[in-house]
Amino acid sequence: MRTILIILFTIFFAETPTIDNDKDRWKPYYTDANPDLTADKWFLPFDVSNRKEVKNIKIISIFGDHRDSFYKGHIHTAIDINPAKPKTKLVAVYPMANGVVCSIHLGENQRTVVVKHKLKDGKIMFTTYKHLKEVYVSNGQQVNPNTKLARLFTPEESKKYGGDYHHLHLEIRKKFDDYGCASWLTMNKTQLNDRYFNPQVFIKEHVK
Numbered sequence: 001m002r003t004i005l006i007i008l009f010t011i012f013f014a015e016t017p018t019i020d021n022d023k024d025r026w027k028p029y030y031t032d033a034n035p036d037l038t039a040d041k042w043f044l045p046f047d048v049s050n051r052k053e054v055k056n057i058k059i060i061s062i063f064g065d066h067r068d069s070f071y072k073g074h075i076h077t078a079i080d081i082n083p084a085k086p087k088t089k090l091v092a093v094y095p096m097a098n099g100v101v102c103s104i105h106l107g108e109n110q111r112t113v114v115v116k117h118k119l120k121d122g123k124i125m126f127t128t129y130k131h132l133k134e135v136y137v138s139n140g141q142q143v144n145p146n147t148k149l150a151r152l153f154t155p156e157e158s159k160k161y162g163g164d165y166h167h168l169h170l171e172i173r174k175k176f177d178d179y180g181c182a183s184w185l186t187m188n189k190t191q192l193n194d195r196y197f198n199p200q201v202f203i204k205e206h207v208k
C-alpha cells in the first residue's frame with residue numbers, strides 16, 4: 001500500500017527536471033580529487049599539427065544555441081568541434097591543461113569525461129568532453145595535455161545512434177556543482193553564465 005501511495009504521489013507531483021532536483025542523481029559519478037599540477041598552459045583538445053593554433057579546429061555548433069536534443073529547450077553549454085584536418089580516422093581527445101579526472105558519467109553516445117583544473121591564482125575550474133566512444137582514463141587520475149582521455153565516434157558509429165555524435169562537445173566550466181546535468185538542463189542565460197565560460201572566448205584568451 002505504501003509503495004502504491006509513493007508511486008501515485010510521484011506521478012501526480014513529478015516535477016519537470018531542473019538542475020537542482022536532478023543533480024543528486026549524478027553525484028555518485030563524481031570524485032573529489034585535487035589536481036597535483038597547476039593548469040598553466042592551455043592547448044586544443046586534439047592531436048593537431050599545432051595545438052596552440054585555433055584554426056586547427058572546426059566549429060560545428062556554437063555556445064548559447066537553442067537545443068531540442070536530449071532535453072527540449074535547453075541552451076547549448078559548449079562548442080561542438082572537430083579537428084580541421086584529422087590525422088587519423090579515430091580522433092583522440094586530450095585534456096586542454098593539467099588537471100585531474102573528477103567525473104565520468106552517462107553512456108553510449110553521451111559518454112562524458114570531466115577534468116578539474118587548478119589555476120595559478122588557486123581558482124578551480126573544469127573542462128568537460130562529451131560524445132566519447134572509448135574512454136581511457138579513470139576517476140581520480142592525474143592528467144596532462146598529453147594524456148589520451150578518449151576517442152570520438154566515427155561517422156559510421158555515430159549513425160547507429162541515429163544522430164550526429166562524431167564531434168566533441170567541449171564545455172569550459174566555472175563550476176561543477178550540478179555534477180553534469182547542467183549540460184542538458186541549462187534553460188536560460190543566467191544559468192549559462194553562472195556555470196560556463198564561452199569556450200571560443202576562453203580558447204582565444206588562453207590557447208596562445
Ligand SMILES: [Zn+2]
Binds near residue numbers: 168170
Ligand atoms: Zn554540443
